[in-house]
Amino acid sequence: MIDVSAEMVRYPNTGRFLMSRLRDAMSEEEKADLEGMVRDIRWIERPTRLVARGDICDHSTMLIEGFVLRTLDRDGGRNAVSFHVPGDFIDLHGFALKRLDHNIDTVGPVKIGEVSRAALNEVMRDKPNLARLFWFSTLLDAAMHREWIMTLEQLTTPRRIAHIFAEIYRRLWMVGLSAADGFDTPLTQSDLSEMCGATPIHINRALRDLREKGLAVFDRGRVVIHDPARLEAFASFSPDYLYGPWSLAYGRQAGDFI
Amino acid sequence: MIDVSAEMVRYPNTGRFLMSRLRDAMSEEEKADLEGMVRDIRWIERPTRLVARGDICDHSTMLIEGFVLRTLDRDGGRNAVSFHVPGDFIDLHGFALKRLDHNIDTVGPVKIGEVSRAALNEVMRDKPNLARLFWFSTLLDAAMHREWIMTLEQLTTPRRIAHIFAEIYRRLWMVGLSAADGFDTPLTQSDLSEMCGATPIHINRALRDLREKGLAVFDRGRVVIHDPARLEAFASFSPDYLYGPWSLAYGRQAGDFI
DNA sequence: CGAAAATTTGACGACTCTCAAGTCGAGTGG
DNA sequence: CCACTCGACTTGAGAGTCGTCAAATTTTCG
Numbered sequence: 001m002i003d004v005s006a007e008m009v010r011y012p013n014t015g016r017f018l019m020s021r022l023r024d025a026m027s028e029e030e031k032a033d034l035e036g037m038v039r040d041i042r043w044i045e046r047p048t049r050l051v052a053r054g055d056i057c058d059h060s061t062m063l064i065e066g067f068v069l070r071t072l073d074r075d076g077g078r079n080a081v082s083f084h085v086p087g088d089f090i091d092l093h094g095f096a097l098k099r100l101d102h103n104i105d106t107v108g109p110v111k112i113g114e115v116s117r118a119a120l121n122e123v124m125r126d127k128p129n130l131a132r133l134f135w136f137s138t139l140l141d142a143a144m145h146r147e148w149i150m151t152l153e154q155l156t157t158p159r160r161i162a163h164i165f166a167e168i169y170r171r172l173w174m175v176g177l178s179a180a181d182g183f184d185t186p187l188t189q190s191d192l193s194e195m196c197g198a199t200p201i202h203i204n205r206a207l208r209d210l211r212e213k214g215l216a217v218f219d220r221g222r223v224v225i226h227d228p229a230r231l232e233a234f235a236s237f238s239p240d241y242l243y244g245p246w247s248l249a250y251g252r253q254a255g256d257f258i
Numbered sequence: 259m260i261d262v263s264a265e266m267v268r269y270p271n272t273g274r275f276l277m278s279r280l281r282d283a284m285s286e287e288e289k290a291d292l293e294g295m296v297r298d299i300r301w302i303e304r305p306t307r308l309v310a311r312g313d314i315c316d317h318s319t320m321l322i323e324g325f326v327l328r329t330l331d332r333d334g335g336r337n338a339v340s341f342h343v344p345g346d347f348i349d350l351h352g353f354a355l356k357r358l359d360h361n362i363d364t365v366g367p368v369k370i371g372e373v374s375r376a377a378l379n380e381v382m383r384d385k386p387n388l389a390r391l392f393w394f395s396t397l398l399d400a401a402m403h404r405e406w407i408m409t410l411e412q413l414t415t416p417r418r419i420a421h422i423f424a425e426i427y428r429r430l431w432m433v434g435l436s437a438a439d440g441f442d443t444p445l446t447q448s449d450l451s452e453m454c455g456a457t458p459i460h461i462n463r464a465l466r467d468l469r470e471k472g473l474a475v476f477d478r479g480r481v482v483i484h485d486p487a488r489l490e491a492f493a494s495f496s497p498d499y500l501y502g503p504w505s506l507a508y509g510r511q512a513g514d515f516i
Numbered sequence: 517c518g519a520a521a522a523t524t525t526g527a528c529g530a531c532t533c534t535c536a537a538g539t540c541g542a543g544t545g546g
Numbered sequence: 547c548c549a550c551t552c553g554a555c556t557t558g559a560g561a562g563t564c565g566t567c568a569a570a571t572t573t574t575c576g
Contacts, residue, residue, distance in 0.1 A: 054498075072408045075494075079411045081404040093401075096394050101401045101499040124386065132382065135393050136354050142396065143351075143359045145403035149339040150330045152410035153455025156563070188522065197411025202564055204524060220522080220573075236333075240312075241359040414531070447555065460532055462556060478541080478554080 016087025057094030066110030108186020274345025315352030324368030366444020
């Protein structure tokens with residue numbers, strides 16, 4: 001297993017990409033290539049729509065620090081369909097699809113960098129192994145989408161929130177950003193309501209429920225989880241779909257690119 | 259626009275792949291390559307689990323005729339997270355992910371063919387344009403997942419069913435399999451309940467609602483839609499996310515592979 | 517301090533589930 | 547041809563989850 005902080009020293013902008021997943025399938029040259037592709041690095045403090053549905057994507061974005069939501073607009077509001085943590089290459093979809101079917105919205109302060117479409121086309125042409133890893137990273141998104149669909153079909157709001165907390169906790173852990181007893185997040189209760197398809201009022205009651213059950217305490221930017229195993233059991237959470245080191249198959253077969 | 263039936267004469271097993279999407283970006287040589295990759299073509303009459311969660315994928319499957327569901331198991335049941343129509347390359351995800359995080363279940367009689375992992379690795383190495391199209395087709399799945407998430411977060415069951423009917427209608431239309439006034443499907447009310455995260459009982463009431471409103475009539479394998487525009491309005495359905503000829507951007511940019 | 521955003525609580529109604537009990541349709545054996 | 551059987555479909559009643567409307571409280575930030 002690669003050490004996250006050492007990787008961040010060497011590759012400060014892309015060191016978390018696929019960390020705890022297939023980063024160990026990247027050569028140092030490929031890591032350096034990727035790091036070199038990221039330009040125009042900057043912080044964005046306020047909630048901002050980085051890409052709007054229908055925009056032509058002439059670049060893709062690497063999320064270096066902070067949280068981002070993929071959203072779809074709705075009459076008078078938004079729905080969140082997924083979220084991203086540092087190390088995610090957040091709109092590779094836009095590269096292959098040309099235009100995005102959804103929006104990319106920041107939630108707290110974020111640090112991002114941009115990779116131009118030209119650079120990505122070059123990867124497609126000349127760096128097939130890196131291209132395969134990019135493909136893989138978009139399929140991770142699809143796997144997470146499927147799990148979200150299952151939770152929406154299956155779980156009540158308290159359990160769905162628990163599932164989201166468990167997923168964030170695991171994903172932050174993979175990129176070295178979780179604490180032993182929880183994590184920090186800029187998400188508000190209103191953001192959670194957009195992720196659950198519930199009203200903020202109902203979210204508030206569901207959070208009270210989790211607090212009273214001793215499963216998780218959400219308090220303005222900090223989620224405290226005393227017993228992750230109990231939280232995950234409550235949410236019927238299994239980390240397989242994240243394809244991390246716990247996962248279905250952590251490894252490759254001979255002859256495979258990825 | 260390519261003619262579907264002519265394409266099916268030339269490529270009987272893969273003629274519907276990406277039809278009405280990026281099939282016009284495929285050369286005849288690529289189409290022939292793909293057709294030649296599909297082996298072991300056969301009909302499966304009864305509902306069957308083609309791939310189970312966790313299975314190692316040593317091949318991917320082309321759906322030639324019939325309907326397939328992607329499902330996740332649940333305590334005592336299934337949830338459907340997406341469905342597939344003829345022409346879909348249904349477990350390319352498994353190729354890149356090695357093992358699937360979900361199951362692939364047939365619903366009615368299906369005709370399928372298999373593409374070996376070895377053949378796909380060869381495409382990855384030697385046919386970058388075809389590889390990009392494969393990537394694109396997996397991103398279509400992700401876009402459909404996102405739309406499903408939105409409908410689950412947002413719509414009541416009658417509207418969600420309407421959305422599913424509208425999506426099926428459009429997708430069948432793209433591959434030349436819809437009628438003017440609806441479509442045939444092997445889906446049962448029980449299948450619909452797994453797609454909506456609702457009970458079969460509630461689905462039954464929701465279908466009655468759609469029937470009484472004159473929006474759609476579901477009757478044992480046949481869905482009749484008299485006024486698609488009204489149905490789509492009721493479901494807040496917009497076909498953009500299918501990236502078909504109605505879509506956000508139907509076209510390519512200079513220098514792009516796909 | 518004052519304004520705006522985020523959070524919290526209560527009451528009531530709508531949507532959906534569970535449990536229970538049927539009806540209808542296609543295929544099978546007599 | 548008909549009774550039988552099984553799965554699919556349909557209906558009713560009561561309970562739980564969640565949304566809407568309204569309002570109060572706390573926190574954040576200029």
